[in-house]
Each structure stands twice: as structure tokens, then as C-alpha cells.
Amino acid sequence: MSSTADVVIIGGGIIGSSIAFNLLQDGFKGRVLVVERDPSYQFASSALAMGGVRQQFMSSVNIRMVQYSVSVFEQFPDCQFRQRGYLFLANEANWKKLQRRFEIQKSLGAECTQLTVADIRKLVPELRCDDLVGGLLGPKDGYVDPRAALRFFRKKAEELGATYISDEVQKIEKGAIHGTKSGRIATDRVVIASGAFSAAVAERAGVQLPITPVRQQLFRCTLPRLWAYEFPVVIDPGGVHWRSDWNNEIVIAKTKPDELPGVRFGCDIERFYEDFLPDLVRRLPEFCDLKLVFGWGGLYEMTPDHNGIIDRHPEMDWLYFAAGFSGHGLMMSPATGKLMSELIRTGRFQTVDASPLSFSRFRRNELFWDEAMI
Numbered sequence: 414m415s416s417t418a419d420v421v422i423i424g425g426g427i428i429g430s431s432i433a434f435n436l437l438q439d440g441f442k443g444r445v446l447v448v449e450r451d452p453s454y455q456f457a458s459s460a461l462a463m464g465g466v467r468q469q470f471m472s473s474v475n476i477r478m479v480q481y482s483v484s485v486f487e488q489f490p491d492c493q494f495r496q497r498g499y500l501f502l503a504n505e506a507n508w509k510k511l512q513r514r515f516e517i518q519k520s521l522g523a524e525c526t527q528l529t530v531a532d533i534r535k536l537v538p539e540l541r542c543d544d545l546v547g548g549l550l551g552p553k554d555g556y557v558d559p560r561a562a563l564r565f566f567r568k569k570a571e572e573l574g575a576t577y578i579s580d581e582v583q584k585i586e587k588g589a590i591h592g593t594k595s596g597r598i599a600t601d602r603v604v605i606a607s608g609a610f611s612a613a614v615a616e617r618a619g620v621q622l623p624i625t626p627v628r629q630q631l632f633r634c635t636l637p638r639l640w641a642y643e644f645p646v647v648i649d650p651g652g653v654h655w656r657s658d659w660n661n662e663i664v665i666a667k668t669k670p671d672e673l674p675g676v677r678f679g680c681d682i683e684r685f686y687e688d689f690l691p692d693l694v695r696r697l698p699e700f701c702d703l704k705l706v707f708g709w710g711g712l713y714e715m716t717p718d719h720n721g722i723i724d725r726h727p728e729m730d731w732l733y734f735a736a737g738f739s740g741h742g743l744m745m746s747p748a749t750g751k752l753m754s755e756l757i758r759t760g761r762f763q764t765v766d767a768s769p770l771s772f773s774r775f776r777r778n779e780l781f782w783d784e785a786m787i
């Protein structure tokens with residue numbers, strides 16, 4: 414194997430693969446090498462995600478990135494993008510906040526509709542709506558199959574000429590990276606796209622990257638009867654949310670606000686019964702007969718303001734970051750790949766102004782908040 418590359422991408426998950434794909438698709442002529450330590454992707458967030466895709470954010474950069482990503486997912490059936498909608502339910506407690514969000518989202522160009530309770534009943538007739546006052550729907554939103562989308566971007570990148578090697582990067586310096594098996598690989602540019610492990614990887618270049626791994630748990634259940642339609646992604650005001658999966662199943666999530674940071678996988682089955690199920694049954698009574706099939710945990714890659722980092726290091730101009738998406742990186746991956754391709758090839762963003770997602774905002778202590786996080 415050649416021990417030089419023009420760009421080395423550390424991490425072959427959906428972000429790293431999308432960067433490789435976009436670079437080559439955009440005409441980059443150099444050698445693109447993706448170093449992935451685990452080609453089975455057993456612990457990769459991309460493979461463990463829920464797959465939700467929504468334009469409903471509160472900042473222009475996030476909305477525009479997902480809009481771009483939606484247009485890409487729509488083009489490629491291999492990602493199995495189901496545009497079933499993203500439905501936030503509102504009760505008295507969160508309605509004002511959601512209405513404010515609606516106004517801001519509309520003013521920023523997000524596709525989003527305000528629903529009455531009667532509209533909600535038409536979409537999901539089995540919901541208990543007596544405590545609801547309305548909702549917000551992103552009609553073009555929905556979910557992809559995360560593994561299918563990951564496979565798609567990797568396959569496309571490889572077809573266009575990216576090389577993937579199975580190795581762990583141990584050290585990063587100007588002009589080279591060092592892998593456990595491959596030894597020194599000379600390169601002009603290094604991209605850190607290592608998901609929840611990005612801070613550990615950046616440390617190998619002597620750089621502090623504020624990204625912390627935090628476990629998120631998901632459960633898959635079989636529906637109590639053959640359901641006649643696919644659910645949108647439904648977000649209950651209490652936080653539990655679900656989407657349809659294949660084989661008459663649903664995938665369910667509920668973020669645990671006090672989950673301790675750290676690298677932990679697996680799930681707590683009792684959490685399903687004690688924390689998820691009561692809320693689910695309250696919202697949709699037939700869910701009392703859901704059959705739990707499988708639960709798992711994967712890592713969110715949290716930054717202090719829960720937004721991603723898409724940037725080049727201000728002093729080490731050969732080092733790039735595409736990480737820290739804090740639980741919404743899958744839906745941002747097509748846009749992130751495109752923006753990184755632009756930054757690497759031309760030195761600036763063209764498709765979306767991603768400057769709010771700079772690396773140095775943390776150094777300046779100017780965090781970038783977007784209230785629409787689940």
C-alpha cells in the first residue's frame with residue numbers, strides 16, 4: 414500500500430464517508446485515504462442511530478444543512494429515506510414555545526406546518542389527544558435507514574476512488590499520521606471525523622476538542638397488530654419519540670438528561686419498562702401490548718452547545734474537524750461532506766455558511782445555541 418495520501422480522513426462512519434464521497438464527486442484529484450479502525454462499525458454511532466431527519470431547527474445553518482441533506486437523501490433510494498414527516502406534539506405546557514419555534518423556523522425558511530388536534534388525529538388516529546392543543550409537522554422530514562445510508566456513502570466513496578484501510582490512528586503530526594498497522598502515512602491534510610471519539614483522536618495531535626461521548630438508548634418493539642400505515646417520527650411533549658421500522662416494528666427513544674458522560678454501550682431494559690413504556694401507553698393506549706424485541710445503546714458526540722464543528726484549525730491549517738453533531742449528525746452528513754469538500758478544495762464554504770460551527774467559538778466562549786434539540 415502506498416504510504417502517502419493527499420487527504421487522510423480519520424473515521425469511516427457516515428461523516429467521514431460523506432466527506433470522501435463529496436471530495437471526489439467535486440473533482441478533487443488527489444488521493445483520499447479513509448482510516449477506520451473497525452470496519453464492522455459495531456460501535457459507530459452511524460450504525461446505531463435512529464435515523465431521524467428534520468428541518469425543524471432554530472438556526473439558519475442547521476436548517477439549511479438539513480435542507481441540503483434532504484435533497485441528497487431524496488436522490489438516492491439506497492438510503493431508504495421515508496418522508497413520513499416529523500410531528501412535534503404540543504400540550505398547554507410547550508405550545509407557546511413550539512409556536513415561537515414555528516415562527517422562527519418559517520422566517521428562516523424551514524418547511525414546517527402548524528397542526529390542529531383534528532389534523533393530528535388524521536395523521537395518527539390512534540393517539541390520545543385530549544391533553545393536546547396542536548402540533549408542528551415537517552412534511553418533508555422523516556427517517557433513513559442508518560446502516561443503509563452509511564453503506565451507501567462508503568460504497569459511493571470507494572467507487573469514486575477513495576481507499577479505506579482498517580487501522581487505528583495513534584499519532585497525528587504536520588505532514589503525517591501514524592497507524593498501528595500501517596505505520597507512518599505522509600499526508601498534507603488530516604480530517605478528524607471520528608464521531609464520539611474525536612476528542613481522543615484530536616489529543617493525538619495535541620489539540621483539545623470539546624466533544625464528550627454520552628450514551629443514548631433505543632428500543633425496537635413489534636406493534637400489537639398489523640399497523641395499516643407508517644408513523645411519522647412522533648415526539649411526545651414528555652420527550653419519548655418513535656418512528657416506524659420495517660417488519661411492523663417501531664424504534665423508540667427518550668433522552669436521559671442525567672446520563673453520565675463516558676464510553677458505555679448496551680441498554681438498561683428496566684428503563685424501557687419504567688421510563689419509556691408508561692409515556693408511550695399514555696399517548697397511544699394500544700402500545701400497552703408492544704413486544705420488546707431488542708434494545709441498544711450508542712454514543713452521542715456532545716459539544717458544550719450541542720452543535721457540530723465544521724472547520725479548519727486556525728493555527729494548524731492542515732488539520733480539519735467534522736464532528737460533534739451531538740445526536741444529529743446523520744441527518745447533517747450529506748451537507749457536512751459537501752461543506753468539508755468546499756473547505757478543503759477552495760478554503761471557504763459555498764453551499765451553506767457554516768461559520769457559526771467554528772472550532773474557535775469554544776475558545777472565545779461564544780457558544781452557538783439552537784433551542785430545537787430533542
Ligand SMILES: Cc1cc2nc3c(=O)[nH]c(=O)nc-3n(C[C@H](O)[C@H](O)[C@H](O)COP(=O)(O)OP(=O)(O)OC[C@H]3O[C@@H](n4cnc5c(N)ncnc54)[C@H](O)[C@@H]3O)c2cc1C
Binds near residue numbers: 423580743
Ligand atoms: C442511539 C443514537 C441515536 C441517534 N439518532 C440520530 C438521529 O435520529 N438522527 C441523526 O441525525 N443523528 C442521530 N444520531 C447521531 C448520529 O448517529 C451521529 O451524529 C453520526 O452518526 C456521527 O457520524 P460519524 O461518522 O461522525 O461517527 P461514527 O459513525 O461514530 O464514526 C466514527 C468512526 O471513527 C472511527 N474511529 C474512532 N477513533 C479512531 C481512530 N483512532 N482511528 C481510526 N478510526 C477511528 C470509529 O471506529 C467510527 O467508526 C444518533 C446517535 C445515537 C448513538
